[in-house]
Amino acid sequence: MSRRWIQNPNRCSDEYLDGIEDFIEFALRNGMIETYSIWNLHGEQLDPPSSSNATRMDSVEPIVDPNDQVMDIIEDVFPFASTNINNEREDDVPTPIHSAEFEQYEKLLKNANQELYPGCESFSVLTAIVELIHGKIKYPMSNLCFDYFLGVFKRMLPTDNCLPKDHKQAQKVLNGLGLGYEKIHACKNNCMLFYKEHETLDTCLICNESRFKMTSQNRTTKIPQKVMRYLPLKPRLQRLYMSTHTATDMRWHKEKRVDDDVMRYPADGEAWKEFDRTFPEFAADPRNVRLGLATDGFNPYGVLNQHHSTWPIFVFPYNLPPWKCMKKEYMMMTVLITEDPGRSIDVYLRPLVDELKDLWTNGVRTYDKLTGKMFTLRAAVMWTVNDFPAYAMVSRWSTNGYMACPVCKEDVTSGWHARKFCYLGHRRWLPWDHKWREKDKEFDGNTERRLRPREWSGDEILEQLNRLDFAPFGKTVSWPDLLHI
Ligand SMILES: [Zn+2]
Ligand SMILES: [Zn+2]
Incomplete structure (x- = not known):
């Protein structure tokens, strides 16, 4: 051969x-x-002989002591507490920013070290609460049901046990692990927020509506007419770097992604590459966060209350690998509005926009568990994700009427047929010699001789937006319908 x-x-x-x-x-x-x-x-x-052993070991579920797991969680949340970090410089050691934070840490540590009852070896108070609450969330359990079982367990255990008596007490112990939110008062008519420079006002500057509900004189606490919830973004982004797993995943887009000619991830797209070219300083550190922003209304009450709609605003990091970045674990709710904000959504976006601007210009000092050092984390919003009606609210380009297409802008081919707006001219995107361009009867009776509409650059769109005068917001202000620039 x-x-x-x-x-x-x-x-x-x-x-x-x-x-x-x-x-x-x-x-x-x-x-x-x-x-x-x-x-x-x-x-x-x-x-190599050892690797086959390792595979066998991997397939067996490792037995982890729940007490160790809970200690890991505490160390992740309070990175200044872990002592085995290799720091090259003194100032790389994360320090507790607030003394309140340190107090919370000490409280959690106390519960983590306290036996559930004298002589109990397998459970600390904190481990017991974490496991019970985990079960409550995993198998959606009402507070009432949870309290009932907690009472039963408490009676089963020796009398001097330290199990909390209800969900409120259990939640209190866990408070230090969670992330809080701010309540910001808003004008009843959505004109403005009582926030930052307007925080001390009692009436709306635009419609003169009172900030608080009319209550009897002897009540000491005032009840606000409307409240929005704001969940600060910075601590949530910082948490992504507090665990080695997520800190590795946040670098995926640069360090693990296969960079070939195939389009399978936002970083393969032209927008991402152009962004990197324009802001090389931002792109140089893969830990800087690229966010998507999405909003839509939904009705949590279903048929029970047809008129209600709740509007959450989410952001999510595109740094993560594609099989993770759209998972609900990584979606961060930042704003919660308890009614349809309509065109006043900008009013409610203000705290988020303020924080995003700060994250873009100044960034925030963040502890990276993977390197054991502090770094300045910056963030940018790359894309917004909306359905068409919400797109109009967020972008201000009206998605109704003759010029509904935000891509074609004034170059759209639209008409009024059968008592409806119709948008035609899609053949303009076909190659110049495509046979469908010549067909007339099959389409609207005309051959297509026009080129595709030109693309607008971000700068051009910004320049157009700057020419607009965004009139005051709110339900009481009469305002021309959404604009076509
Ligand atoms: Zn008002
Ligand atoms: Zn179009």
């Missing part, structure tokens, strides 16, 4: 292909050496 074909560099040549065919026939006729099961002479790696 000739073996000259093996040296032929062109593996598609007839000589090479014929050679392979002859070789397979030869192998079929004569068989192969049975002991040659690992093809180490043909590129296959010989398994």
